[in-house]
Each structure stands twice: as structure tokens, then as C-alpha cells.
Amino acid sequence: MRPEIVMRYLGFILLFNALFMFIASVISLMQAESSFYALIYSATVAFLFGIFPLLFVPSTPKITNQEGLVIVVFGWLLSCLVGILPYVLWGGPFSFTNAWFESVSGFTTTGSSILSDIESVPKGLLFWRASTHWLGGVGIIVFVLAVMPSIGSAAMVLYRSEISALAMDNFRYRTQKTLMIILCVYVGLTALETIMLLSVGVSLFDAITHSFATIATGGFSTKNTSIAYFNSPVVESIIMIFMLLSGIHFGLLFLFVTGTFKKLYESSMVRYYIVAILLGVTLVAAMLHGGTYQRLTEALRYSAFQVISIGTSTGFANADSSIWPTLSQLVLLFFTLQCACAGSTSGGIKVDRIVLFGKALQRRIMNLRHPKGVFVIKVDGTTIDDQGVESALVYILLYLGILLASMLCITAFGVDLLTAFSGVAAAMGNVGPGFGSVGSMNNYGNLSDPVKWVLTIDMLLGRLEIYALILFTTIRQWK
Amino acid sequence: MSLRLKIISGFIILAVMLFAAGALSIYEMTNIGHSVQALLDENYKSINAAKNMIEALEREDSGVLLLLSGEWERGRSTIEDANKTFQTALDVAKNNITIPGEAAYVETIIQSYENYRSYWNQPIVKTAKEKNLSWYFNQVHLAFLEAKTQVNRLMTLNAETLYNTASSLKNRAGRAIMPGVVAIISALIFTAVFNFFINLYFISPIKKLILGIRDYTRTGKRSGFRVNSTDEIGELAKAIEELSVYQQETGQGQ
Numbered sequence: 077m078r079p080e081i082v083m084r085y086l087g088f089i090l091l092f093n094a095l096f097m098f099i100a101s102v103i104s105l106m107q108a109e110s111s112f113y114a115l116i117y118s119a120t121v122a123f124l125f126g127i128f129p130l131l132f133v134p135s136t137p138k139i140t141n142q143e144g145l146v147i148v149v150f151g152w153l154l155s156c157l158v159g160i161l162p163y164v165l166w167g168g169p170f171s172f173t174n175a176w177f178e179s180v181s182g183f184t185t186t187g188s189s190i191l192s193d194i195e196s197v198p199k200g201l202l203f204w205r206a207s208t209h210w211l212g213g214v215g216i217i218v219f220v221l222a223v224m225p226s227i228g229s230a231a232m233v234l235y236r237s238e239i240s241a242l243a244m245d246n247f248r249y250r251t252q253k254t255l256m257i258i259l260c261v262y263v264g265l266t267a268l269e270t271i272m273l274l275s276v277g278v279s280l281f282d283a284i285t286h287s288f289a290t291i292a293t294g295g296f297s298t299k300n301t302s303i304a305y306f307n308s309p310v311v312e313s314i315i316m317i318f319m320l321l322s323g324i325h326f327g328l329l330f331l332f333v334t335g336t337f338k339k340l341y342e343s344s345m346v347r348y349y350i351v352a353i354l355l356g357v358t359l360v361a362a363m364l365h366g367g368t369y370q371r372l373t374e375a376l377r378y379s380a381f382q383v384i385s386i387g388t389s390t391g392f393a394n395a396d397s398s399i400w401p402t403l404s405q406l407v408l409l410f411f412t413l414q415c416a417c418a419g420s421t422s423g424g425i426k427v428d429r430i431v432l433f434g435k436a437l438q439r440r441i442m443n444l445r446h447p448k449g450v451f452v453i454k455v456d457g458t459t460i461d462d463q464g465v466e467s468a469l470v471y472i473l474l475y476l477g478i479l480l481a482s483m484l485c486i487t488a489f490g491v492d493l494l495t496a497f498s499g500v501a502a503a504m505g506n507v508g509p510g511f512g513s514v515g516s517m518n519n520y521g522n523l524s525d526p527v528k529w530v531l532t533i534d535m536l537l538g539r540l541e542i543y544a545l546i547l548f549t550t551i552r553q554w555k
Numbered sequence: 556m557s558l559r560l561k562i563i564s565g566f567i568i569l570a571v572m573l574f575a576a577g578a579l580s581i582y583e584m585t586n587i588g589h590s591v592q593a594l595l596d597e598n599y600k601s602i603n604a605a606k607n608m609i610e611a612l613e614r615e616d617s618g619v620l621l622l623l624s625g626e627w628e629r630g631r632s633t634i635e636d637a638n639k640t641f642q643t644a645l646d647v648a649k650n651n652i653t654i655p656g657e658a659a660y661v662e663t664i665i666q667s668y669e670n671y672r673s674y675w676n677q678p679i680v681k682t683a684k685e686k687n688l689s690w691y692f693n694q695v696h697l698a699f700l701e702a703k704t705q706v707n708r709l710m711t712l713n714a715e716t717l718y719n720t721a722s723s724l725k726n727r728a729g730r731a732i733m734p735g736v737v738a739i740i741s742a743l744i745f746t747a748v749f750n751f752f753i754n755l756y757f758i759s760p761i762k763k764l765i766l767g768i769r770d771y772t773r774t775g776k777r778s779g780f781r782v783n784s785t786d787e788i789g790e791l792a793k794a795i796e797e798l799s800v801y802q803q804e805t806g807q808g809q
Binding site for chain 1 (some may be wrong): 556561564565568571572575576579582583726727729730733734737741744745748749751752755756785
């Protein structure tokens with residue numbers, strides 16, 4: 077492995093961080109805020125660290141798998157580390173642990189926050205906070221590669237490490253083209269949502285920051301009461317549509333935009349995703365109607381927003397779901413675990429693995445009925461080999477195992493069971509809000525520092541899809 | 556990029572990082588200095604004024620008691636001195652309104668003091684009020700307590716603000732240290748990276764060249780001069796290779 081090549085690519089990542097910190101500092105300067113100096117200093121440090129390797133290390137078109145993986149893992153960790161600078165330099169409620177939590181939550185697009193009074197934070201810092209979502213959403217690595225035309229085959233290696241293996245099997249493109257597709261869809265959706273929010277009276281700043289958080293399926297709002305602040309069914313509807321779209325494979329969305337509507341409809345993953353969300357909305361609305369909300373339209377409005385928000389791992393809120401009936405909370409917990417499609421910016425186990433799990437279960441039952449029969453698992457006409465199925469099932473087991481271990485760890489620090497389970501599930505699924513003391517209208521600020529560290533590890537594990545981190549730890553044993 | 560530029564860029568980056576950290580720390584420290592001054596100007600002045608007002612009120616109360624007991628001269632002189640002190644302190648409070656709601660507090664003090672003053676401003680000695688303790692306790696003393704309570708409220712407001720500002724200053728002092736901490740950590744990491752690059756791009760090729768020259772002088776093989784670099788070290792490697800070729804062609808080599 078060549079550390080200098082890794083450093084060169086990490087330099088690109090730092091430069092992108094520096095660029096967004098600089099934009100945030102301009103906003104701060106325009107608003108005459110105290111966060112200006114913190115942001116400009118952070119941008120300077122990130123820029124200097126980013127530019128230095130580029131001065132020494134010449135451009136290399138070929139990188140190895142090991143180097144690719146190291147770039148991806150270190151890219152995330154480095155972004156999270158650099159991301160804490162504006163927070164710790166500004167001060168306020170940001171201790172080192174709080175800043176790390178906020179930064180990891182931003183870059184992993186989790187959207188959990190330690191802030192109890194978001195509106196008192198300077199706008200420049202809030203823009204940086206939203207930017208961490210946007211940068212993290214599509215994966216800084218993919219982002220960097222998509223706009224670096226001269227990288228060549230290096231792109232393929234990094235792409236393999238960054239994007240879920242399931243998404244790769246579902247949707248094949250030449251890597252450079254795929255990266256450009258992801259970027260086009262990502263930027264296009266963000267711009268479109270910003271324009272739509274502006275057209276219904278949301279301020280430019282709020283429109284941009286909320287679009288960043290929606291398309292990245294993040295969930296950081298600039299308001300203390302999240303989307304409930306706007307108290308507008310129109311704003312909620314716009315955000316719901318874009319949350320739903322952001323949960324779909326970006327390549328399929330691109331095909332949809334370019335006129336190949338059939339592909340989107342034919343995808344069994346998308347069909348399952350939509351049906352599951354519709355079922356969830358109906359179930360929760362039925363439970364809320366007559367109890368929490370007297371009118372059916374109200375029950376539908378709040379259940380639709382919350383189910384879509386959790387089901388796409390965004391984490392915005394228009395109501396306090398922690399006071400909803402237990403069964404509706406369980407439905408939301410199911411979506412916290414499942415989340416949306418592979419190839420999107422959402423986290424969690426992902427719809428694709430749940431579909432494979434269902435098909436594996438179906439095959440097992442068929443095997444029991446016909447012991448000598450040979451049954452293959454097919455998804456959209458493509459045969460999935462046993463290794464693929466096993467990989468998905470092991471991932472689900474591993475995911476639940478880590479969830480259980482983290483939950484036990486957190487309860488040891490005195491956190492109640494509901495908060496611990498939902499908090500860990502929300503962190504691993506990069507969802508954001510849980511239930512109990514970390515509900516949709518609460519924050520993570522009251523949790524102890526060790527609990528916050530456990531949750532940030534869960535966020536990173538969820539974002540890097542566990543396997544990447546396991547591969548990273550065994551990198552020396554690779555041949 | 557030439558060797559000189561590469562080395563200079565490393566030092567420039569280090570210098571910029573330290574300069575930025577220093578500048579930010581100086582800015583924060585200067586701000587803290589201004590805040591401390593503002594804290595003293597705004598809150599401490601008002602607290603001091605409130606203390607003086609309370610002391611003046613208590614002296615006026617003693618003066619009223621002297622008048623009640625028939626000691627006109629001592630009573631009047633005490634009251635007049637205390638009134639002057641009170642008015643001076645009140646002027647300080649009126650001209651130092653810096654906290655939201657403070658103006659309303661001062662206005663209430665003026666009203667309650669005017670009410671209290673109306674009792675002792677009129678003759679007491681050799682009137683029906685002299686030695687009339689029930690008049691004192693039922694009217695004068697109540698007005699005195701009311702004025703004192705209002706002044707106390709102003710003092711509490713300023714004391715609370717003083718405490719909160721001091722707490723935020725403590726936080727800002729911590730923040731002022733942060734650029735320095737970041738600069739130290741950054742400088743350490745940067746030095747390690749710089750050292751790595753110097754080793755990789757300067758020391759290693761030079762070592763390789765030395766080994767190549769030694770190998771050439773021993774065996775006459777010219778394979779050890781290749782260095783993957785476009786800077787002066789790459790040029791040096793090329794020059795040595797050209798020299799070795801020249802030597803072999805002119806028969807001066809081995």
C-alpha cells in the first residue's frame with residue numbers, strides 16, 4: 077500500500093470540506109455572527125491539510141483495492157474529525173464529545189443532535205451542519221471522484237468500497253458514468269426541492285438547509301421543532317415527496333427522469349419499498365385516528381410524514397411520535413431497522429436485504445415441502461447466487477447482533493431500555509430520532525459522554541455497512 | 556514543482572496555520588478583555604449604585620426616626636445628606652441601563668422613592684406626627700420597605716446578569732484556547748506528514764542514487780540511477796546517468 081496516494085485522495089476530501097466551511101463562513105460574515113472566525117479558521121486548516129499532499133504526490137490513475145478501502149474509511153473518519161473544528165472553536169454547547177457526535181451524525185446522515193436550542197446557533201454554523209449531511213449523503217468519496225475527470229480506473233476501486241454491494245448488483249453502469257449519474261440526480265433533486273420550498277414561502281436559508289438534509293436523508297433542521305415549525309401541510313408534502321425519492325436507488329431515479337419509467341415500476345425493491353411505506357402509513361394512521369388525533373386527515377398527515385421520515389432514514393418530525401400508541405411506535409421501529417433502498421443515501425438494513433431475506437425464507441419453506449427440489453432466488457429476473465443470499469442474511473444477523481451489544485452497553489450507563497434500543501437502532505440505521513428520552517422532539521444532549529461515543533461508533537458502522545469496517549480491520553491479511 | 560518550492564510550501568503552510576491560530580487567539584483574548592470591561596461598566600456600576608441607594612434609604616429612615624423623636628436639626632441633616640447620596644446613585648443607575656427590562660425597574664424605584672419622600676418632605680416635628688409611632692409603622696415604614704424592595708430587585712437583576720456574563724466569559728476563555736490547541740495538534744500532524752514526504756521524495760531517492768553510484772563504481776552497471784521524480788533530484792539522477800554513459804563511451808569508466 078502506498079500511503080502517499082491515500083494522502084493525495086484524502087487531500088481532495090479535505091478540500092471539499094474546506095470549500096463548504098468557506099461558504100458557511102461567508103454566510104456568517106454576512107450575518108455578522110460570532111461563528112465567522114471559527115469557520116474561517118477551520119476552512120484554512122482543512123485547506124492547508126488538503127492542498128499539501130497535492131503539491132508533493134503526483135496524480136496516479138491506478139489504486140489498489142486496499143488503498144481504495146483505506147481512502148474510504150479514512151475519508152469518513154477524517155471528514156468527521158475536521159467537521160468538529162467549527163463546533164469546538166465556536167464553543168457554546170459543543171464540548172469535544174458533543175462536537176464529535178454532531179459531526180459524525182452529520183456526515184453519516186443520521187441527524188441526531190445534542191442541541192436543545194438549535195435556533196440560537198449562528199446561521200453559518202447551521203449551514204455547515206447541513207453541509208455535513210449533504211457531503212456525507214452521497215459519500216464524499218463518490219462526490220470527489222465524480223467531479224475529478226482524470227482519475228480513470230481509480231474510480232472503480234473507490235466506488236466498490238463506497239457503494240453497497242447490493243446496489244452494485246442491481247444496477248450496472250460504467251463507474252465514471254454511474255458517478256456522474258449519482259451526482260446529477262443528487263444535485264438536481266436538491267435544487268428542485270430548494271426551488272419548491274422557496275415557492276411556498278420558506279426562506280432561502282431554510283430551503284437550502286432543509287433540502288440538504290432531505291436529499292441526504294439526514295434530518296438536521298434549523299428549527300427547534302423540526303418541520304413542525306412550519307405548520308404547513310404544503311411544506312410537509314414537498315419534503316415527504318423528496319424524502320420518498322431520496323430513498324430510491326439514484327440510478328433508477330436517473331432512468332425515471334430520462335424517460336425510462338418502466339424500470340422504476342419493474343424494480344421489485346422499489347415496489348416493496350412503496351408498498352411497505354403505504355402499509356405503514358395506513359397502520360399508524362388507523363392507530364392514531366380517534367385517539368391522538370380526532371380527524372382522519374390529521375392522523376394521515378402526521379402518520380404519513382413520520383413513517384416516510386423514519387422509513388427513509390431522514391428523521392425529520394412534524395409531531396412528537398414518542399407520545400403515540402405503543403403499536404404505532406413499533407411500526408416506526410420496524411422502519412428504523414429496515415430503512416430504504418440500497419443505492420440511495422439511506423442507512424439501515426435496507427429494503428434489498430429484507431426482500432432477499434423474504435425470498436430466502438420462501439425458498440426454505442419450498443425446500444421443506446420438496447426436499448429434492450432445486451430452487452433459485454431471482455430478483456427482477458437476475459439469479460442471486462447463494463453467496464449473495466448468505467451475505468445478506470449474515471449482514472442482517474451481524475446488524476442485529478451489534479445492535480444488541482450496543483444496547484447492552486448503553487443500558488449499563490443507566491439509559492432506559494426503550495431509549496437504548498430505539499437510540500441504537502436510530503444510530504445504526506442513520507435515522508436520527510428514537511423514542512423515550514431521544515424522541516423526535518427531544519435531543520441526545522442529556523446522554524452521558526460514553527453513551528454518545530457508543531452511538532457515534534454505531535453511526536459509522538451503519539454508514540460504512542459493517543463489512544467495509546471489518547475488511548478494513550483485516551487489511552493486513554489481504555493477499 | 557522544484558525542490559525549493561516544495562520545501563517552502565511546507566514551511567509556508569505551517570506558518571499560515573500558526574499565524575491563523577495566533578490571530579484567532581488574539582482576537583478572542585481581546586474580545587474577552589472588552590467583555591470584562593463591559594461587565595464592570597454595565598453591571599458592577601449598577602450594583603454599586605443600588606448598594607448606595609439602599610444605604611441612603613436606611614439613613615433616611617434613621618433621619619425620620621430622629622424627626623419623630625423631636626430632633627429636627629439632626630434629623631433634617633441626616634435626611635438631606637442621604638437624599639443627595641440617593642439621587643447621585645439613582646442618576647448612575649438611570650444612565651447605565653444595559654439590561655432588557657432595567658429601565659422599568661429604575662422607573663419603579665423613582666416612583667416608590669417619590670412616595671417615600673412625600674412622607675418626610677413635610678414637617679414632622681411639632682406636628683401631630685411627632686412621636687406618632689403608628690403613623691410611622693403603618694405608612695412611612697411601609698413606603699421605606701417598598702422603595703428598598705425595588706432597589707433590591709434592580710441589584711438582583713444586575714447580579715444575575717453579572718453571574719451569567721461571567722459564566723459565558725469562562726466559556727469564551729476556553730474557546731480562546733482552542734485555536735492554540737488545534738494549531739498545536741495540526742502542527743504536530745503536519746510535521747509528521749512533512750517528514751514523511753521529505754523522506755519519501757528527498758531522502759529515499761538520494762539514498763537510492765548513492766547506492767546506484769556505489770554499485771556503478773563496483774560493477775559498472777547503470778541501472779541504479781532511475782528516480783521517479785521531476786524535480787531537481789530527478790534532474791540529478793539524469794545527470795549522473797548521462798555522466799556514466801559519457802564515461803563508458805569515452806572509456807574513462809571501469
